[in-house]
Amino acid sequence: MVDRITYSYEEALEKSIEYFGGNELPAKVFLDKYALRNKELQLLESTPDEMFHRVATELERIEKKKFKTPMTYDEIMSYIKGFERIIPQGSPLSGIGNPYQFVTISNCYVVESPVDSYAGIMKTDEEIVQISKRRGGVGTDISHLRPSGTSTTNAARTSTGIIPFAERFSNTIREVGQSGRRGALMLTLSIHHPEVLDFAKCKRDLTKVTGANISIRLSNEFLQAVKDGTEYEMRWPVDSKEPEISKMVDAREVWMEIVENAHATAEPGLLFWDNIINESPADCYADFGYRTTSTNPCGELPLCPYDSCRLLLLNLYSYVKNPFTNKSYFDFDAFYADAQIAQRFMDDLIDIEIEMIDKIINKIKTDPELETVKSRELELWHKMKKACSNGRRTGTGITALGDTIAALGYKYGSNKSIDVTEEIYKTLKLGVYRSSVDMAKELGPFEVWDYELEKKNAFLKRIKEEDSQLYADMKKYGRRNIACLTTAPAGTVSIESQTTSGIEPVYMLTMIRRKKVNPNDEGVRVDYRDQSGDCWQEFEVFHPKLKVWKEITGKTDIKESPWYGCCAEDINWQNRVKLQSAAQKHVDHSISSCITSDSLIETDSGLFYFDELTDLESIGENHFRDNDKEVNVLNHKMEIVKLDEYYNNGKKQVLSLRLLNGLEIRCTSNEKFIVLNDKNGTEEWKKISEIKEGDRIKIKNIDH
16 A cells, blocks of 8 residues: 555644634544544545545546446546535545545445344344444334333243333444444334333433434324324234234324423434335335335435445535625526436445445455354345445435525525425436436446336326426336435535535524534544533534625624524424425435424423414514403513423523413523513514513413
8 A cells, every 4th residue: 555645633634724714613523524544543634625536536436437428537526626516425525435444435224123032132233333333324113122011931021121122222322433423323113112102201311322313103093193183003013913912092192292202302203104105216116125114313314124325415505606696596507417417426436335345345254253253244234235236225415505595585484495495406306316317228227126116106206297208218217226315414514515504594693513522532622521421522603604695795794694583593493394395395215404493382281382372473463452362461570490401312401481370481592472562562572581570471371
């Protein structure tokens, strides 16, 4: 191996900070997560340009092997350099062209659900380790495990249920280091499992299941029962027509318990499972092993056992012309063309991944372990290779939607923003599928493609309505990839591109941002240690595009900026859901996003939807009438009591507000209520932290 120039951390950091225009956060993220190191952990890259050279060199090599007219190194670099247009995400950026580690370039995996036995549970536990040590995130479904108290024929006589094994998998993932971060795990469970409520509330104990995300698979059967106010069946086995255990329970009571736990801890996530299966092109090939069983840790990739996905995205902000001016527009033609190139790169990454798996397999074969030990690991990676090769699944997505909407002059969550979001996602879908079909025409479709199996798929039928020629070509030639699209969190690469992340709005225009660090790594500063023992470094962050807006417009008051009033904490949750729904219909996997504004308010009378407490429609009208039967005007004494409530494996500050009518409201300091301005009689929204004793706030009359 040729000797390469090495850099000290301080030298590389100085160069990287200069590359990012003086911004330390993306500079440190690059060095800690993506910059290549040799076996002695010496830095071999000091700026992203060196990383992009490494990636482009490998993509060019693959292009020459497979296409009649391959893309050149310079052409590839023009797309990926500078985080401006097409951006491979974490695992590809760190793994492509890396000769020093035996790692995967797939971001996400799902492993087979554990069989209901200790041997099955231990097999899943081992597979979680084997994938995590190669840098992959893992998901698995634990619905097959029998509930607590069920009889067994072993020494225990009865089962301990799912929670101890969820803890086991969680502890395992926390033990596996991934160079500055820990492994990532998703555990899912069917809503029909008899222990689903124990699962839903397990995160209430901050010492339990700290290494895994949890989500519940909701069925249409359950959702209809919630809607109708009827009972539904808890059963085990959950998919059996003649289950060993069966009991009917009130669906709404189960729903409210799940909601209360999600409100308190931000988990469990909810997976609308029948919709996932019905919309999935990959599930048309369930008989070939592509039946979806769980999702990756962030939830945006429902996958079948042993399948994987690499992530790559397009930076939407780069397609806004004349940003932050009255002449701004989105260049849909350029975006459509680049979406096709992005999908081509994605297919190249599959070929690189297959090579990486072969290297892992050969490495295992030469390891000194006994053959009986190595055989399990070899079997795992052979299954991974088969699923990857036969389906050629990809995860092409976007980032910077929040900045793109702002640069076009819209408010995130407005009707115009929803319309442009749908058009962007539709264009992405059609460009990506056009590319996949064109590659199939030249190279052949994915191994198990069969038009007859997928002709009734709801997602693909929408393409037929939107681009009949594309659909006709897909019917004739197939497509290169079994499924193509997603929207991942894009957290760290969006720090690198200095844009908003994924589909999200800007979180805050100014904030303190924390980056998880390994305290043993070189150059690390630990500013905060959480209750789980994880270490974090803090950075004061100003939203990067805010500076661009100031330079273009000459304005300095951030209240005049297009982000103001529509940051994550400001947006009405219904509008946020509408925007994501507009995008989701054009995505064949799913979308990862976080709705941070509270849709539910906790009171001493239980949880209420926000619009059950206050009149969202009346702002600007004077409806404050002391004797109004619909609306109470409450002259209250302010009692702001700081409570510690659990939230997302951490803590959030909750304020308690007691009103004259005896109602106590508990919510975060950012929650807003309508307050009467006594000086001029107008109404205005105020955060609960801004309300003072004697203010009159508008609350609907509720029984409590």
